[in-house]
Amino acid sequence: MSQRKNNKNLRVLQIVPQLKFGGVERGVIDILRFLNRRKIENYILCENFNLDIIKSEEKKQIFTINQYKFKNFFSFFKLNDDLKKLIDKKKINLIHISSRAPAFIFYNLIKKNEKITYITSCHNPYSGNSIKKFYNSFLCRGNKIICNSKFTKKNLLANYNISENKIATIPRGVDIKYFNPSLLTLKSREAFRDKLGVLKSEILIIIPSRFSNWKGHSQLILFLVNQPKSILQRIKLLIFLNKNNKIDKESLLKLCNEKFYNKIIFNNPTHDMRLIYHCSDIIVNNSSKPEGFGRTISESLAMNKIPIGVNHGGVKEQLYPFDKKLLYKLNDQLSFNKALKYAIHLREKNNFNGRDYVLKNYSLNTMLNSTLEVYLNGS
Numbered sequence: 001m002s003q004r005k006n007n008k009n010l011r012v013l014q015i016v017p018q019l020k021f022g023g024v025e026r027g028v029i030d031i032l033r034f035l036n037r038r039k040i041e042n043y044i045l046c047e048n049f050n051l052d053i054i055k056s057e058e059k060k061q062i063f064t065i066n067q068y069k070f071k072n073f074f075s076f077f078k079l080n081d082d083l084k085k086l087i088d089k090k091k092i093n094l095i096h097i098s099s100r101a102p103a104f105i106f107y108n109l110i111k112k113n114e115k116i117t118y119i120t121s122c123h124n125p126y127s128g129n130s131i132k133k134f135y136n137s138f139l140c141r142g143n144k145i146i147c148n149s150k151f152t153k154k155n156l157l158a159n160y161n162i163s164e165n166k167i168a169t170i171p172r173g174v175d176i177k178y179f180n181p182s183l184l185t186l187k188s189r190e191a192f193r194d195k196l197g198v199l200k201s202e203i204l205i206i207i208p209s210r211f212s213n214w215k216g217h218s219q220l221i222l223f224l225v226n227q228p229k230s231i232l233q234r235i236k237l238l239i240f241l242n243k244n245n246k247i248d249k250e251s252l253l254k255l256c257n258e259k260f261y262n263k264i265i266f267n268n269p270t271h272d273m274r275l276i277y278h279c280s281d282i283i284v285n286n287s288s289k290p291e292g293f294g295r296t297i298s299e300s301l302a303m304n305k306i307p308i309g310v311n312h313g314g315v316k317e318q319l320y321p322f323d324k325k326l327l328y329k330l331n332d333q334l335s336f337n338k339a340l341k342y343a344i345h346l347r348e349k350n351n352f353n354g355r356d357y358v359l360k361n362y363s364l365n366t367m368l369n370s371t372l373e374v375y376l377n378g379s
Contacts, residue, residue, distance in 0.1 A: 007375075010376070011041045011090060011091050011092050011093050012040060012041070012042035012095075012375065013042070014031060014095075014096045015044075015045045015095065015096070016044065016097075017046060017070050017102065019046050023172065023295045024098055026295075027098075030175065030368065031368065031371060032044060033058075034371075036061075038372070043063060044061060044063070045062075045063045045086065047064065047065055047069060063086060065079065070105055079105055080109050083109060087116070093117065095110055096119040096120070096121065096375075097118075097139070098120070098123065100126070100138060100139050107138050117144075117378045118141075118378075119145075119146065119374060120139045120140070120142035120145050121139075121147075122145060122148070122292065123148050123292045124292040125156075125313070126139065126159070133159065136160075137160055143166075144374050145167050146169075146170050147167055147170070148169075148172050148293040149169065149171055149314040151290065151316075152292040168370070170367055170370045171362055171367065172295045173364035173365065174299050174358050175364040176364065178274060179273075179274055179303050181278060184274065188278065189278055192279045193279050196238065196267070197265065198265070202236050203236070203281045203282060203344060205235055206239075206276060206283055206284070207220055207284050208277075208283060208296045208300075209285070211239070211241050211248055214287060215286065215288075216286030216310075217252060217286070219286055219331060221237070221255045221256060222255055222333075224237060225255065225256060225257055225259075225260045227340070231340070232263075236263045236264075237263060237264050240268070241267075241269075243266075243268055252264065277300050277303040280300075281305070283296060283297075283305055283306070283307040284307070284309065285297055285307065286309070288330065288331075290310075290313025290315075291313045291314050291315060292314050293314035293317075294315040297314075297318045298358050298361075302358040302359075302362075304352055304353060305352075305354070307326060308327070309326070310327070310329070311327040311328060312330065
């Protein structure tokens with residue numbers, strides 16, 4: 001396939017299972033808006049969406065398949081038929097898939113169409129047994145593969161038969177205009193903390209990820225329960241959990257002793273992460289499995305907030321060059337204590353600056369322009 005030298009005829013379709021609370025999904029919306037600004041015709045295909053951040057005029061660019069699921073084999077033929085009709089109707093000539101299920105389902109249809117440039121994105125270090133690796137490999141079959149970190153790229157090269165020149169490493173970008181601490185006031189910080197029941201003198205720790213076993217919520221509680229009294233009496237923990245999820249809430253509370261039971265705050269997942277970072281003091285990424293990137297690290301740094309995280313994967317890749325003392329070993333109480341104590345020390349100095357580091361290394365504009373470059377030259 002010949003290289004495209006301009007974008008005037010580019011018609012892009014991004015495919016993702018769902019548009020909801022999560023880093024991958026926000027990246028898809030970022031690309032949609034960037035292409036709109038460049039006046040490049042583009043669309044999204046997903047099972048459903050419930051993102052509050054989607055503007056009314058953008059909804060006409062989003063096609064849903066509410067009655068079907070990408071992971072349902074019985075939907076295979078119907079989904080392929082619907083995609084073919086969408087390709088023909090909108091004259092799609094580039095498809096970008098960011099998830100394994102649609103990459104598997106639509107592979108043959110896309111590859112048979114010589115008019116389509118096929119781009120895939122790998123966001124995590126996929127591995128597993130031979131069957132799992134075969135399924136994962138469909139994300140490695142694009143004309144070009146976008147990896148969100150050097151760590152993800154290294155994992156793909158080690159586990160799959162891929163030519164290195166097919167891979168473009170593009171770190172996730174932070175919208176530095178949106179994640180800007182100067183846009184928020186001390187009054188808004190105090191008002192939200194009052195609503196949560198957090199005193200001005202208290203240290204608010206957050207784990208800003210959706211609830212999942214591997215995200216490390218339980219282990220984080222155990223870490224905090226075992227803090228020395230001098231720290232324990234000063235902290236509170238904010239966890240995002242759907243208010244109807246009583247089972248997981250109860251299981252987390254069972255991990256608490258009487259001294260920590262009233263220090264956990266449960267809040268519904270929110271898309272206003274800028275306000276959440278603004279009102280917090282320390283952000284924790286405690287994932288038990290290494291993440292491909294972990295954008296909460298760079299987002300919190302952009303807001304001049306202090307992140308700590310497990311010393312692996314994309315979290316390590318972001319934090320080690322900035323300040324390796326903010327990293328700790330997986331499931332290691334002493335190592336976590338050391339990182340937390342250091343983070344509290346940085347907070348008390350009151351001059352923490354992570355924003356300049358993000359501006360230099362993880363800006364959204366850099367990510368979007370690099371992605372467009374892949375679109376234009378992928379073949």
